[in-house]
Amino acid sequence: MIFMCKSDIFQHLLRLTAEETETSAERITGFYGDMESTDARYILVTILYERGFYPSQIAALMNRKPRGIRALLARGLTSPMVGIMLANIRRKVGND
Numbered sequence: 092m093i094f095m096c097k098s099d100i101f102q103h104l105l106r107l108t109a110e111e112t113e114t115s116a117e118r119i120t121g122f123y124g125d126m127e128s129t130d131a132r133y134i135l136v137t138i139l140y141e142r143g144f145y146p147s148q149i150a151a152l153m154n155r156k157p158r159g160i161r162a163l164l165a166r167g168l169t170s171p172m173v174g175i176m177l178a179n180i181r182r183k184v185g186n187d
Contacts, residue, residue: 100142101152107183108135111176120153130173136163138180 095103109116112131119131132153139149146160153160168174 097144097148098152101139101144104138104142104180104184105135107180108138111180111183126169130169130176133163133166133169134173134177134180136160137177138184140164141181142184 105116105119108131109119112134114127114131118128119135136149146164147157150157150160
């Protein structure tokens with residue numbers, strides 16, 4: 092098993108999310124409000140949270156406030172496609 096620091100895990104999951112959602116890492120971590128960027132951000136935050144990151148840690152890595160991260164986690168799925176992409180990333184992370 093390979094041990095990675097939090098920033099490495101974040102970068103790895105960001106890359107996987109960008110590939111799966113076909114949304115650039117800059118759009119995912121940026122302050123874009125379009126639905127594609129927000130959905131990709133939701134997927135990344137959900138995966139990080141499932142991997143044991145606290146909202147405050149996620150917020151620090153994404154240059155956001157913990158309150159915004161908690162609100163994003165509470166948002167839920169907006170479309171079936173988001174659920175499919177989330178499942179695909181979970182599968183990829185499980186195979187790492």
